Amino acid sequence: MEAIEPDAASKETGETMPKEFYFEDFYVGQKFHSIGQAKVTAEEIKEFGSKYDPQPFHLDEAAGENSFFKGLAASGWLTAAIVMRLRVQSITVAGGMIGAGVEEMRWTQPVRPGDSLRTEIEVVGVRHSNSRKEFGVVRTRTLAFNQKDEVVMRSTVNFLAPVKPTA
């Protein structure tokens, strides 16, 4: 549905990056930029809307005009899903990125057909898991920007990362 355009953005700002990240590879202040951008189309907005958020302003341009959004706008849950894809593409956690909950999520600007989204993620906390000894919890703050560098969504999300196996 959406084009991924590889661009000059690096996977991680800073030193050499491991291929797969373990808990020990994360540190507070670490930043990850999305690889390329996600282009959002009217088709994707309507398709997602019809499946998961069937409200006029996510389905139809004319209905959108007469709504709060003054035009067709992406469901916030589509934006969240696209941001998840950008996250998974920019951070490769060993064994996969297992969500450990959302602390906060805010939609700050409507996402429109033709918008290109990118993300900046910062690690804001690392701690060992209380319930699962073999995992740590990585807390991240994500800003999603459109092509005008407006923040369209911000979130604080936790994920699990496995503790590095000892030899």
Next chain:
Amino acid sequence: MEAIEPDAASKETGETMPKEFYFEDFYVGQKFHSIGQAKVTAEEIKEFGSKYDPQPFHLDEAAGENSFFKGLAASGWLTAAIVMRLRVQSITVAGGMIGAGVEEMRWTQPVRPGDSLRTEIEVVGVRHSNSRKEFGVVRTRTLAFNQKDEVVMRSTVNFLAPVKPTA
């Protein structure tokens, strides 16, 4: 992708319900049950996974077996999207349900192919909007259950509801 099975669940537990809800129609303690259930299929899990959360345990049964999830599991963002549909179906806000942010969201059990999800929503706060005089903010706690009555996701989400127009 998913069948909606109308069942005996009522839109609102309690007194007579307006067709479209304005801010004044919401009160703390008010409860809404989803209309019917959302059946989750392997096809939908894989389709959503390939678009928005391309990780092996959301794409392929065999790869899922060797993962944290011990089988194919829905992306948490698919679960969140399905829950949004159940919310929109069970609460009709005048002018549409405009998200005003997520306070918390937790995935407490994997969602599997064949699961049927339903939601219970409780209003936990109502206040006038500071920034938009014509709206109020409704704070809701949502529990999403599978067919075994296990909670698969819980969230606290705010949405806007318009203040009733004065005659």
